Amino acid sequence: MIVERSASIETPHSSNATRNACRLCAPLGAVWAYRGIANCVPLLHGGQGCATYIRRYLIGHFREPVDVAASNFSEQTAIHGGAERLATSLHNLAAQYNPSVIGVASTCLAETIGEDLPFLVRRTLGRWKGDGPPPATITASTPSYAGDHASGYRAAVRAIVEQLGGDRPGSDHRIGLFPPMVSPADLRSLAASVRAYHCEPITVPDPSEAFDGGAWADLETLTAGGTEVRDIAAIGSACGLVGFTNPAPEPAPQDLLHERYNTPSVTLPLPVGLTACDQWHSALETFSGTSMPRAIEAERARLLDAYRDGHKYVAGRRAALYGETELILPLARLLWEIGMVPAICATGGDAKGLRRELDSLAPAGAEQIQVLSESDFMDLDAGIDAYGVDMLIGHSRAYHLAQARHLPQVRIGFPVHDRMGAARIRMCDYAGTLELFERIANACIERAQDGNSVGYLTM
Ligand code: SF4
Known part of the structure; x- marks a missing residue:
């Protein structure tokens, strides 16, 4: 291993085979994004197995029904191409769901045989045989061998903005938001903050209702909620755009x-932690021309107070973070802010971007981080052996590792299949950070209690 003079060391995947990878498949991210557009049906150009796997993962996490259509590749399609099946699927979906939008994403097999998705969709729409005009149709290229669920999500969000975005006038009191794959509760928190500054959010995408809605009296083919196409068509004339x-x-x-439209825009760290939240609220103040409301000042004060109360439990503790780059970065930043050490950062995807960002964020004198690239849980296990941690922070799939190592596990991100409430786990904004901080502090206390014979004490 080469030790460089930077805040992190990148360790490549250690074997020729990947077992239990820290990543999920790319079209899953595209489905997540498409579910955040109002009246949109996701369609995978590929086999039924891909759609079933994605449905199973999303339903297990959110405990909500998630419809995902597939063009249903067969052995014949794999040889002769799936143009006809795609055309049939688009017509069937339009007839059965009457959607405003069909969001199409490619799969590994479709990309391997070289399907030109934008061309095939254009040709189908040009020869439309359905009753009435065809729905708006978005395409995103999401082969899983070229990325993970987070890159599939980013590709779909870019496709939504490129193919539906516009600057229709009349949205100058609105702020466009482009969040990564955060929970419905976090999406609601971000939107509530925008409203606190007397602006309306246009969140692209917003699956908060589709993934965390109420009980239905009757079966609904298209779930309620999501960002309206007309709002995306006006996003270019927003008073500000915030991406992370x-x-x-x-x-x-x-x-x-x-x-495209010269819309004022800013790219911020995801608002997790006091400093990042301050940057987020400063941007809201600038775009809205309004000072921070008292209720938000009070939330900020509560977070600061909790940091003071909990510092003695968390200071110097070491954690392994794992998941997609967009999750690891804000978590690492938070750990540094509260005096913990993000000793290992493991991602199933390519870690170049992660490492670059971590190097720029690391405070002076911070311990060097071990960045595991394209890693699986075997790599993470070896990393724990070598560098030692007090807890795991990430999704459920490290459960067996946490059990074997007798380490507390703070569940966050996707998927959380072995606990209730995944849709309502928060980390964003002052209040969400406070919840996450207390979960981490309690994991530190739990570990200290489990490791000593006195156990419970009044603290
Ligand atoms: S074949 Fe590719 S797209 Fe389909 S489920 Fe597997 S990884 Fe995902």
Whole structure:
């Protein structure tokens, strides 16, 4: 291993085979994004197995029904191409769901045989045989061998903005938001903050209701909620656009819109932790021309107070973070802010962007972080052996590792299949940070209690 003079060391995947990877498939991220557009049906150009796997993962996490259509590749399609099946699927979906939008994402097999998705969709729409005009149709290229669920999500959000975005006048009191894959509760918190400054949010995408809605009296084919197409068509005339750290080389949605319509835009760290929340609220003050409301000042004060109360439990503790780059970055930043050490950062995707961002964020004198690139849980296990941690912070799939190592596990991100309430786990904004901080502090206390014979004490 080469030790460089930077805040992090990147360790590549250690074997030729990946077992239990820290990542999920790319079209899953695209489905997540498409579910955040009002009256949108996601369609995978590929096999039924891909749609079933994605449905199973999303339903297990959110405990809500999630419809995902597939063009249903067969052995014949794999040889002769799926143009006809795609055309049939688009017509069937339009007839059965009457959607405003169909969001199409490619799968591994479709990309491997070289399907030109934008061309096939254009040709189908040009020869439309359905009753009435065809729905708006978005396409995103999401082969899983070229990325993970987070890159699939980013590709779909870019496609939504490129293909539906516009600058229809009349939205000058609105603020466009481009969040990463955060929970419905976090999406609601971000939107509530925008409203606290007397502006309306246009969140692209907003699956908060589709993934965390109420009980239905009757079956609904298209779930309620999501960002309206007419709002996306007006996003270029918003008074401001806020996007969050983009680890990818492709331009972020706020940059695309800024370039196209000269809309004021800013790219911020996700508001997790006091400093990042301060930057978020400062941007809201600038775009809205309104000072921070008293209720938000009070939330900020409560977070600061909790930091003071909990510092003695968390200071110097070490954690392993794992998941997608967009989750690891704000978590690492938070850990540094509260005096903990993000000793290991493991991602199933390419860690170049992660490492670059971590190097720029690390406070002076911070311990060097071990960044595990394209990693699986075997790599994470080896990293724990070598560097030692007090807890795991990430999704449920490290459960077996946490059990084997007798480590507390703070569940956050996706998927959380083995606990209730995944849709309502918060980390964003002052109040969400406070909840996460207390969960981390309590994990530190739990570990200290479990490791000593006295156990419970009044603290
Ligand atoms: S084949 Fe590719 S797209 Fe389909 S489920 Fe597997 S990884 Fe995902």
